Amino acid sequence: MGPVIDVRSFRQALGQFPTGVCVVTSVIGTEKLGVTISSFNSLSLDPPLILFSIDRRAASLSLWMQAECYAINVLSENQADLSSRFSRPLTNKWEGFACETKVGHGVILPGVAAVFHCAPWAAHDGGDHLLFIGRVTSFQSFRDRRPLVFSQGRYAALESGSHNEVSWPLAMHY
Numbered sequence: 001m002g003p004v005i006d007v008r009s010f011r012q013a014l015g016q017f018p019t020g021v022c023v024v025t026s027v028i029g030t031e032k033l034g035v036t037i038s039s040f041n042s043l044s045l046d047p048p049l050i051l052f053s054i055d056r057r058a059a060s061l062s063l064w065m066q067a068e069c070y071a072i073n074v075l076s077e078n079q080a081d082l083s084s085r086f087s088r089p090l091t092n093k094w095e096g097f098a099c100e101t102k103v104g105h106g107v108i109l110p111g112v113a114a115v116f117h118c119a120p121w122a123a124h125d126g127g128d129h130l131l132f133i134g135r136v137t138s139f140q141s142f143r144d145r146r147p148l149v150f151s152q153g154r155y156a157a158l159e160s161g162s163h164n165e166v167s168w169p170l171a172m173h174y
Contacts, residue, residue, distance in 0.1 A: 012153075015151060015152045015153055016151070016152065017151070018149050018150065018151035018156070019038040019039075019040075019149070019150050019151070020038065020040060020074055020075075020147050020148065020149060020150075021036065021037075021038055021074075021075045021079075021080075021083045021147075021148045021149070021150050021155070022036070022037050022038070022040045022052070022072050022073055022074050022075060023035065023036050023037070023073045023075060023082060023083070023086045023109060024037055024040075024052055024054075024070055024071070024072055024073070024106075025070060025071045025073060025106045025107035025108075025109070026063075026064065026067040026068075026069060026070040026071070026106045026107070027101060027106065027107065028063050028066055028067060031063070032093075032094050032101070032107055033060055033063055033064065033067070033070075034086045034093050034094070034107065035054060035058065035060065035064075035086055035087075036082075036083045036084075036086040036087035037052050037053070037054070038150050039051075039052050039053040039129070040052045040072055040074070043133060047135055048135065048136040049121055049133055049134065049135055049136070050072060050116055050118060050133070050134050050136060051131055051132065051133045051134070052072065052131075052132055052134075053126050053129035053130060053131050053132065054129060054130055054132065055128065055129055056128055056129060056130055057128075058089075059089060061130065064130075064132070065123065065130075067120060068119070068120070069105060069106055069117065069118065069119055069120075069137075070106045070117075070118050070120075070132075070134060071105055071106030071107060071108055071115055071116065071117050071118070072115065072116040072118065072134075073107075073108065073109040073112045073114075073115050074112055074113045074114040074115065074116075074147055075109075075112060075113065075147065075148040076111055076112055076113040076142075076145040076146060076147060076148060077113075077145075077146045077147065077148050077149075077157040077158070078111070078148075079109075079111060079112070079148055080148060080155045082109060083148065083150075083155070085097075098110070105117040105137075105138070106118075111145070112142070112145070113141070113142055113145040113146065113147045113148075114139065114140060114141040114142065114147075115139065115140050116134075116136050116139045117136065117137050117138045117139065118134030118135060118136055118137060119134065119135050119137055120132070120133075120134060120135075121133040121134055121135045146158050
């Protein structure tokens with residue numbers, strides 16, 4: 001057993017790392033699923049794989065494990081309200097909300113910065129979360145929309161202006 005770590009301090013330290021904000025969606029039968037995540041990552045370019053995690057305490061976890069497809073909606077800077085809507089265990093997160101559902105693609109939210117359509121690839125233990133790995137089957141990117149960012153317990157937006165282009169992924173150069 002390792003050293004005892006103060007969970008609150010650990011969480012605050014993790015908050016120093018800015019992340020994007022996404023809503024993962026799927027449809028099981030006639031039920032739409034949606035949950036806000038900040039755990040979205042690219043995993044592999046060949047094959048094209050992404051990963052995200054969902055808390056094991058989530059009431060919908062068993063449904064997520066049945067999903068045959070999902071859409072990772074990367075929220076744009078003006079969509080903090082959508083992040084809040086899908087981060088709470090509401091009885092009907094979809095009430096009064098217009099969106100596009102595509103068979104085999106999940107639910108596409110309007111106005112997002114990007115969307116990745118995925119097929120389940122694998123699921124792995126991640127402590128108090130379950131890690132989902134998805135194979136990207138298609139995607140759309142809207143470069144005119146800046147992504148929503150979350151850091152230090154609050155939403156932020158990227159500063160507009162010129163930025164130096166970086167060769168990515170950096171890890172390939174080591």
